[in-house]
Amino acid sequence: MPAEPVHVVNHLQSDTDMEPIVNKVAKSGLITIDLQQFEPADEIIAFDLKDFLYMELILKEKDFREALDNIDWPEFQDKTIAVFCSTDAIIAQWAYMLVAAHATGIARKLVFGTPNAVREKIFVSNTEAHDWQQYNGKRVLLKGCSDREIPPSVYMTATTCLQSVAERIMYGEACSFVPVFRRKKTAQQANA
Numbered sequence: 001m002p003a004e005p006v007h008v009v010n011h012l013q014s015d016t017d018m019e020p021i022v023n024k025v026a027k028s029g030l031i032t033i034d035l036q037q038f039e040p041a042d043e044i045i046a047f048d049l050k051d052f053l054y055m056e057l058i059l060k061e062k063d064f065r066e067a068l069d070n071i072d073w074p075e076f077q078d079k080t081i082a083v084f085c086s087t088d089a090i091i092a093q094w095a096y097m098l099v100a101a102h103a104t105g106i107a108r109k110l111v112f113g114t115p116n117a118v119r120e121k122i123f124v125s126n127t128e129a130h131d132w133q134q135y136n137g138k139r140v141l142l143k144g145c146s147d148r149e150i151p152p153s154v155y156m157t158a159t160t161c162l163q164s165v166a167e168r169i170m171y172g173e174a175c176s177f178v179p180v181f182r183r184k185k186t187a188q189q190a191n192a
Contacts, residue, residue, distance in 0.1 A: 027159065029138065030140075031138050031141065033143060034146060035127065038126040039122060039123055039148065042108055042109065044115045044122075045080070045081050045115075046114070047082060048084060049083070050086040053087065055093070059092065063093060064098065068098055078107075080108055081099075081107045082117070083100075084117075120151045120153055123150070123153075130161070130163040132164075137165070137166070140162055140169050141170045145173065163181055169181040170181050
């Protein structure tokens, strides 16, 4: 018995028959925050006291004062200076005070710590200073992928700030995220 012929019907739709593409993320009211926006804008320059130590162990006051007087301080103009000592030498408190006395009025900011630690301190401070009230009752996604590494402390700070205002906090990307926080409904909201 011969096979019956197969009839193929081509259901091409015209542009007018197609449903419009809907951006579900935009309709969801989800607000994405890239924490990279809080990264320190100023260049951070290392000021390692190790370079002023005798045999990398001892800080001689007279030599240190003379060295500070001979530094080209204008090269630090409007920059953030990270002051630290990368060796295990015991550094008297007055040494840090002398650096501050020379750099004040030149540097934009003077912070104790390694450049990475200073970057993180400023990153957290900038995050804390943001107006988080604007996310009151909103669904917020803290973006997971950035061009540069964002310290965990910045994510923790943002979460802490958002928890008092946001309805939901998520981490990741709009297409794939991890739920972090969801505000519990009050008894009135649950009954409504």
